[in-house]
Amino acid sequence: MSDSPILDVQGLRKSYGKLEVLKGVDLAVRERELVFIIGPSGSGKSTLLRCCNRLEESNGGAVIFDGTDITAKSTNINAVRQKIGMVFQSFNLYPHMSAEGNVALALRKVLKRPKAEALERARAALDRVGLSDKAENYPNQLSGGQQQRVAIARALALEPKMVLFDEPTSALDPELVGSVLEVMRDLRTAGMTMLVVSHEMRFAREAADRVVFMDEGHIVEEGPPEQVFGDPQMPRTRDFVSRIDH
Amino acid sequence: MEFILQNFFNWDIVTQAWPLLLRGFGMTLILMAAVIPVGCIGGLTVALLGQSRFRAVRWMTIIYVDFFRAFPPLVLLIFIYAGLPFAGIDLPAIVSVCLAFLLNSSAYYGEVFRAGIESVGTGQAEAARSTGLSGFQTTTYVVLPQAIRNVLPDLVSNTLEVAKLTSLASVVALPELLYSADMARSVTFNATPIVMAAVLYLVLLWPLVRLLSRIEHGSMSSR
Amino acid sequence: MNAEITQWDRFLASFFDLAVMQKYLPNIVDGFLLTCHLAILIVISGLALGLILAVIRAYEFWLTSWLIVVFADVMRALPPLVFILLLYFGLPGVGLNLSGYAATYVTLTLVLAAFSEEIFRAGILATPKGQWEAARSTGLGFGQSLAYVIMPQAIRMTVPPLTNRTIAIAKNTALGTVVGVGEILNQATTGQSFSGNASPLVLGALAYLILFIPVVIFGRWVETRFAWRRT
Structure with missing residues (x-):
């Protein structure tokens, strides 16, 4: 785990008009690491995540992924995005396609795989999230937890080197959260690199290698979960941690 | 009663005018088959330009759309048919009609497609882009299929309007259904041919109106 | 170079001949006023008739409902020009002489009534059932519920x-x-x-733009203001 980071965010800045959301963020994620970002709403967590695959254009600094600066104009961002999966809070499944259709689309159109092979790989990815029996269902026939697992399969099917999770369980009913966390736990066991923005503190304690606390566009503190939750060094972290229920 | 039959449903005239009207009906079908796809493709182009990154392009599409929506289609047709020859451009009637329809209905279809594209949440495009699909692929495979489904009632309604508008071609002497019927009327001094034309339009377009009532009521109650 | 200038001059002379424009301006203004008052009459009577038909149809009496559906379908399926010619050339045959103005007015009023009846009806159907139940539970009659509770909501929804x-x-x-x-x-x-000059056509086109550009922009504004899906 001591090799050079697969994702290296350096001095990243982002503002919307006058509002500065990221004020120079440095963050490194090594291969096979699960890094959790926590912090109050409006702290810039999601923006940081979305800058990592350029869904948001940054205004300064660099994001080095696997040796390439993805903020550079010359980078073929579509090629990079195959290697960085993303899972959204609101799933964003394509409602006009079945579960396997959702997973297969990028395999067919980005990786240019023949239809049969794409569907086969899509089913394998759905099997990995425990949904092989729902391959032909449409999103509106699936529960929220199932939809989110299909979305994870959609990201995994491209065999990414890393997956970004943007509050993957926030839109779910409490009883459905477990199934999604279960899939994330399996991914960690399999050695997937993950960067997660989430409010699931118990999961963070149990599964994260490192927890990063963000506030007002800065990284305030980072460290192993025992330290950030159990013995926070900075007053703002202490304040935040004391107010969340465990 | 006899009187009304004589004037509106005169069987002798029906048999006389039938071949002429049938030919006109054929022309009307050809016209519809030409102008509906032309309008759709034009409208799609307008809608996609309206999503451009460049503000100037977006503004130009708005001006284009509003300009041609402000013109009654007949005015546009006459301007092209009777006005352009003064600029040394002499177009055959059928070309004038197609050009007028392209300009008019691409503006209307453009608005329909724009509303459809805007009805698809941004999360859809983000999800597609995050898997490496290009902007064009995202539009083709993810955004447009949903956009079209969301505005299907408007698309059908607009298509019905375009189909009816083909009757305007009669004004520039294109021998479609209404023109043929009016010819037959002026020769026979009897309104029966126009009634026949009306019946043919009804046979062709009534199913579309029924379909529209079906899908429209569904769409209003599920906002 | 010279040839270009003459081309351009020819173009100006054909489409923007000021003398011709001046001569026909009064006629275009007459036409403008006629278009305005014809359009206003059609809008008022068409919408009123459409509203009346929608209210009648809300009572769900099978015969009236059936008649209204047939009327609305026919007027929506027929190209208006066909109906105008039918009235204008057909009615004199049965002893009823309709001027071109009257034929246009009647046709477009009926077409607008047909379309607006369908739109009002969709609005009435889209008003939640709970609104009817609430109104009836306070003792309002069917007509009163329709007039004071349902229609105000339905009309608002149907504006765009x-x-x-x-x-x-x-x-x-x-x-x-x-x-x-x-x-x-x-x-x-x-x-x-x-x-023998295209300038009057240009003038006519300008008149339409002056009349309808503000209307089209108003329509755009209404659409965003009421933020309701078009039908």
């Missing part, structure tokens, strides 16, 4: 589609030219054929 439809039908007043109504287009084409 109604605006668009009304604009489209108001523009159809140009069809009157085919049966000799002296509206803008008629004045413009008459001027063009008398003068």
